[in-house]
Amino acid sequence: MARLVLLGPAHEAAGVREDLVEGDTVEAVLALASARYGEAFAAVLATSQVWVNGEPAAATSPVADYDEVAVLPPVSGG
Amino acid sequence: MARLVLLGPAHEAAGVREDLVEGDTVEAVLALASARYGEAFAAVLATSQVWVNGEPAAATSPVADYDEVAVLPPVSGG
Amino acid sequence: MTAESSPTWVAVTPESLALDPLVAWATRPGCGAVVTFSGTVRDHSADHDAVSALEYETSEPHALARLGEVAEEARRRWPDVAAVALHHRVGRVELGEPTVLVVVAAPHRAEAFEAGRYCIDALKRSVPMWKREHFPGGSAWSSATEPIVPVEST
């Protein structure tokens, strides 16, 4: 299972910061996550970037066990 | 008499930092100063600006008793 | 390389930030110019007339990696730059306190100013960092956001 990491507004929308989710592509993992956390999370996800193991990833990018799938909403650092 | 103030390389060329010099214009004061301090000072003076009481002055600017005539060689601050 | 001789020092920290230690670290014998930028907590924002504090959240390893990439990119674009420090607060930061410090040392001031400006601009767009604004009666995520981009596109 992938390690899902939900950052900033994504963790607030989901109610958790980290989770374990099945799926062998980014889109499969995120479809299960959206079903689990509901509409508020899906709305944040729609404007977010996704990284796998720290690298920007596409919807079809493969995900293996123990991979980290991170959801990064638009940033506001500095 | 005017108070002559010699700054940076000008004081080194003249051998003094401050002096009292007669003269009722900038050029009169500086002619006496050049005669007093010699060629090394005259050479520095040729590339310097002159201020009277803190304001940029011309050769013909008037100088009264107690006025400060300052000789400012090219600067190197910062 | 020791921290002293490395050209890059990045940090993500819940502790107060101070410039003088970073400037002393950054200053190398061949350097005549050090430019710094401090982001500080303002008393207002686009959404709120009275802001009392900010609260930053991040993923520390990802933030450190991206801060390091920004510093490297600055030294690639301005090869004379001798040292870059990028330190970002996390957690709660009170009004007037610094939230982020950028320190750039270089032989001359032109490249120090340009690289300093580049670093803060690139940091804001490429480092995973999210801020909540605290105001009388509550708090909310800042709406002053932009999609995170790779350092190469900053």
Added chain:
Amino acid sequence: MTAESSPTWVAVTPESLALDPLVAWATRPGCGAVVTFSGTVRDHSADHDAVSALEYETSEPHALARLGEVAEEARRRWPDVAAVALHHRVGRVELGEPTVLVVVAAPHRAEAFEAGRYCIDALKRSVPMWKREHFPGGSAWSSATEPIVPVEST
């Protein structure tokens, strides 16, 4: 006005310079950006391969007046700038130590960077200040000089 509420703080001092007190002074509740420039003693110059220290000479009242004019001019050109500090060392300054500090606080970073750059450029051309370079075996006035100009023409 107290020093804390004044928008300008200029000084000419034989004492060591530190940034953090000036940045704390400059940071106002409406400010989100503080940019600083530190000039530091380099180990070489145009004339000498090995410089160990600089020694600055000035006329303090004239230097203070001109520093104040530079700060005022910066706030005139960038009206959002909330505070400007310009502090210059006099006397001997050792390798690596700061010789001059520029600190500019503003609501946003664009004007803080621009006004900071302006201040150091204007200071170098308009403030009466002369430096000697100390090197193995002697010392000499710096040849990196320019005629002093009024602040209006910087």
